[in-house]
Amino acid sequence: MERPRLWRKKLVPLSLVRILTALLAICAIALPTKGQDETPKLELYGGYDYVRVSDLGLSYNFNGGSGQFAYNANRWLGIVGDFGGYYTSDGFHAGVLSYMGGPRVNLRGHGRMTPFAQILLGAARSIDNSPLNAFAMTVGGGVDFKISQHFAIRPVQAEYFLTKFSDGASDRQNNFRFGAGVVFQFGTR
Numbered sequence: 001m002e003r004p005r006l007w008r009k010k011l012v013p014l015s016l017v018r019i020l021t022a023l024l025a026i027c028a029i030a031l032p033t034k035g036q037d038e039t040p041k042l043e044l045y046g047g048y049d050y051v052r053v054s055d056l057g058l059s060y061n062f063n064g065g066s067g068q069f070a071y072n073a074n075r076w077l078g079i080v081g082d083f084g085g086y087y088t089s090d091g092f093h094a095g096v097l098s099y100m101g102g103p104r105v106n107l108r109g110h111g112r113m114t115p116f117a118q119i120l121l122g123a124a125r126s127i128d129n130s131p132l133n134a135f136a137m138t139v140g141g142g143v144d145f146k147i148s149q150h151f152a153i154r155p156v157q158a159e160y161f162l163t164k165f166s167d168g169a170s171d172r173q174n175n176f177r178f179g180a181g182v183v184f185q186f187g188t189r
Helices: 002-036
Strands: 042-055 058-072 077-088 094-106 113-127 133-148 151-163 173-186
Touching (some): 042 077, 042 151, 058 094, 094 133, 133 173
Antiparallel strands (some): 042 058, 077 094, 113 133, 133 151, 151 173
């Protein structure tokens, strides 16, 4: 009968050691995650873009790239400037340049991952035989994965991309823009 009591006395300190070890491990993992969640003051993005242009019932594939400059006013709100160029030889040769700006909402607090949503307003310019300027707007978002303090990868940025070029009918092109690239981050908030 004495043997089970000795075993029970050793069980309590053993479970206490396990709990303390688990707490220590959680703290060791949580500390680096907190550092990963710092808000950069400035972000520079560069990447590839695919744009599906739809006009008068026809669709065309455009390829190109875009660059973005973002100033993060605080942990969740940023101001973005975006410049992109997209070209096609899908039955004809043409291009579109876009230059837009607007607010971005960052959903920080997910460790290395930062989802975001943005609305950008500006203009687009067609590059063909008769260049035109028109209103342009995007609504969408994406995800950044932080690799190091100053470097992140954006595997996806997907947006509705509206342009208002004069086409003789609705003067409205409902397009889709998909992008992926790299983000350089500077400073902290």
